[in-house]
Amino acid sequence: MAVLHRALFTWFILLVFLILLVLRLDSRTQWNWFIVFVPLWIYDSILLIYVLFNMISLCKNSHERMSIVRRKVWYIMAIIFKMATQIILCLKLEYPSWNISIILVMLPMWILFPVLLIDVFMTLVIQTHY
Amino acid sequence: MLFTLNELVQWLGLTIFEIWINLLAITLFTILLALRLENIITGGSAWWIVFAPLFAADGLNAYFCTIVYIRMQLERLYKVALFRVSWSFLFLVLLFVFKFLLCQKLSGQGHHEYSEVLAPIFILLQLIMVRACQMH
Numbered sequence: 579m580a581v582l583h584r585a586l587f588t589w590f591i592l593l594v595f596l597i598l599l600v601l602r603l604d605s606r607t608q609w610n611w612f613i614v615f616v617p618l619w620i621y622d623s624i625l626l627i628y629v630l631f632n633m634i635s636l637c638k639n640s641h642e643r644m645s646i647v648r649r650k651v652w653y654i655m656a657i658i659f660k661m662a663t664q665i666i667l668c669l670k671l672e673y674p675s676w677n678i679s680i681i682l683v684m685l686p687m688w689i690l691f692p693v694l695l696i697d698v699f700m701t702l703v704i705q706t707h708y
Numbered sequence: 709m710l711f712t713l714n715e716l717v718q719w720l721g722l723t724i725f726e727i728w729i730n731l732l733a734i735t736l737f738t739i740l741l742a743l744r745l746e747n748i749i750t751g752g753s754a755w756w757i758v759f760a761p762l763f764a765a766d767g768l769n770a771y772f773c774t775i776v777y778i779r780m781q782l783e784r785l786y787k788v789a790l791f792r793v794s795w796s797f798l799f800l801v802l803l804f805v806f807k808f809l810l811c812q813k814l815s816g817q818g819h820h821e822y823s824e825v826l827a828p829i830f831i832l833l834q835l836i837m838v839r840a841c842q843m844h
Contacts, residue, residue, distance in 0.1 A: 584721055588710065600826050698727060698728045
């Protein structure tokens, strides 16, 4: 996919999700929270498939690029962490009687964000060196 | 993942440094949010404390953009500098308004609906769409 298509796809998913979210938050609908998050489920599944296909084609073509493959595995982990947060959040919102702790909701985020921070910081350092 | 960092920079018009600052602020925000929801941070200004990292990040980014603008002016890149600074400030102002309204709404001070609170985000999304169309 060209970068334009990817960007427009992301934009569209985000727009639909925000519209559904606003409708639910303003109590104009009483939909299940899992339905409100449908755009994000679609996005995450497509993202997973995209990364997996990329990884498989890389594995087929070359054996030396282990670092790139390792990076793709980390991407998959990140997507799974993001999905985990969303699932726990939906469960918390949909079933308040379960008393799911907010710490549990945030836990995957707290694992994901520091790694992301380090990754972006490394890119920043490498780019300023050149 | 779907985008490389450089594509994101090109699309959103943020530098990597700004993205990093925002990420850091969001991380701190989630920690404070958890503390607030667990009722460890309480009181009238609790939500403002929770949102403090985000506002601080906005302030830092605004400062950074101003510096970049001044340096670009010094290098006589007048037109590019003007475009850059106007986009950055539009981005920052819209996000700031959103966070401000959200914070007000959560502290029970404002009487806006969520659709009004998210209005700046919807405007920003349209602008981002236009930027996406300009990418090659």
